[in-house]
Amino acid sequence: MTRLVTALSLMATLLFVPTFAAADFEPITTKADFVSLVVGKRLNFNDDHVKVRRNGKITGRFGGDALKGTWVWQDGYWCRTLTTHSKNTDCQLWETDGTDFRVSRAKGTGRSFVYTK
Numbered sequence: 088m089t090r091l092v093t094a095l096s097l098m099a100t101l102l103f104v105p106t107f108a109a110a111d112f113e114p115i116t117t118k119a120d121f122v123s124l125v126v127g128k129r130l131n132f133n134d135d136h137v138k139v140r141r142n143g144k145i146t147g148r149f150g151g152d153a154l155k156g157t158w159v160w161q162d163g164y165w166c167r168t169l170t171t172h173s174k175n176t177d178c179q180l181w182e183t184d185g186t187d188f189r190v191s192r193a194k195g196t197g198r199s200f201v202y203t204k
Contacts, residue, residue: 112182112189118160124183130202137202145169164194 115121126141137147137154145156145167156169164178180195181188191199 111184113184115165115181115183116163121160121165121181125181125188128204130188130204132200132202139165165190 115124122141126139128138130137130139134151135147135149135154137145137149139145139158143157143159145154145158147154149172153171154169155171156167158165158167160166161178165181166176166178168176177192177197178194180191182191183189186204188202189199190202191197
């Protein structure tokens with residue numbers, strides 16, 4: 088019985104960890120904040136990186152190849168159009184915890200990943 092209670096307590100704790108971690112990220116809601124927080128910085132994701140430039144360009148490396156594209160701020164989302172790789176447009180929700188950036192594709196309804204500085 089003690090093992091069962093311990094196991095249930097551990098499971099309950101693990102279920103709530105993502106909720107607390109998610110609360111640390113706050114959405115970036117304006118272009119001015121996005122420019123201040125993101126533009127000009129090298130953002131890393133595993134072995135890849137991206138740099139969002141003030142002139143509306145995106146540069147970096149993804150999968151060992153050059154990454155290029157353009158971006159605009161639209162209705163509270165960062166919308167990027169890649170000219171390499173998948174060559175598509177995606178509007179993304181960006182959030183920050185003050186250090187890192189969580190990016191969620193498809194206006195926040197798609198897959199998420201975290202960029203580090």
